[in-house]
Amino acid sequence: MAAMAALQSSMTSLSISSNSFFGQRLSFPSLSPVTVKPTDKPCLIVVRLKRWERKECKPNSLPVLHKMHVKAGDTVKVIAGCDKGKIGEITKVFRHNSTVMVKDINLKTKHVKKREEEEQGQIIKIEAPIHSSNVMLYSKEMEVASRVGHKVLDDGTRVRYLIKTGEIIDSAENWKKLKEANRQEKTEVATAA
Numbered sequence: 001m002a003a004m005a006a007l008q009s010s011m012t013s014l015s016i017s018s019n020s021f022f023g024q025r026l027s028f029p030s031l032s033p034v035t036v037k038p039t040d041k042p043c044l045i046v047v048r049l050k051r052w053e054r055k056e057c058k059p060n061s062l063p064v065l066h067k068m069h070v071k072a073g074d075t076v077k078v079i080a081g082c083d084k085g086k087i088g089e090i091t092k093v094f095r096h097n098s099t100v101m102v103k104d105i106n107l108k109t110k111h112v113k114k115r116e117e118e119e120q121g122q123i124i125k126i127e128a129p130i131h132s133s134n135v136m137l138y139s140k141e142m143e144v145a146s147r148v149g150h151k152v153l154d155d156g157t158r159v160r161y162l163i164k165t166g167e168i169i170d171s172a173e174n175w176k177k178l179k180e181a182n183r184q185e186k187t188e189v190a191t192a193a
Contacts, residue, residue: 055096065095068132069148069160073178074169076135077145078105083130087138091127099129106130139165 049055056064070076074090083105092101107125114121136145139162146164153159159170 049096053097063096066098068093068095068098068100070100070132070135070137073174073181075138075140076100076102077138078102078130078134079136079145080134081106081130090135092129093132094129098132100132100135101127101129102135103127137162137169139167141165141167 058064070090070093072090072093076088076090078084078086078088086105088102088105090100091103094100104127106128108128110124110126112122112124137148138145142165144164146162148160148169149163150158150160159168161168
């Protein structure tokens with residue numbers, strides 16, 4: 001009994017008062033709240049990845065963009081794969097995984113379900129990307145595929161040229177033609193829709 005009385009008295013001395021720390025927020029004076037600084041320029045890089053693909057990133061979490069020897073609008077010849085020997089124009093470039101889309105080359109079959117009751121399902125052919133190492137720049141005048149070189153002209157502009165023929169690829173006339181073709185395609189799509 002005496003032991004029980006001693007235990008009871010020690011418990012009352014340890015009883016928790018109403019001004020205890022339970023139910024109150026803990027504050028750490030040494031830790032200050034972390035302020036997040038908003039960035040002026042948001043990330044404008046859009047990357048098309050499959051669910052199973054993983055992109056390689058830089059320390060600032062932006063994807064690593066590979067340098068490529070071809071650009072959109074270049075005429076290329078496929079040097080490897082099932083479409084070897086075919087010639088086409090590059091329509092799109094994916095720099096995060098070094099692939100390019102070439103017009104009417106590497107066509108894949110896609111089965112499309114019907115979206116509305118009146119509409120029918122269909123089987124269509126779509127262009128799939130090719131790795132940039134499987135294409136080579138092509139000269140239409142000389143009808144030869146060549147590696148690409150870089151040189152600086154007299155006026156200080158850095159241009160790409162074909163090593164075998166010496167033909168300059170990045171001329172102002174070529175860019176104007178490419179821009180006009182893109183405008184025509186956009187207007188055709190707008191009128192069709």
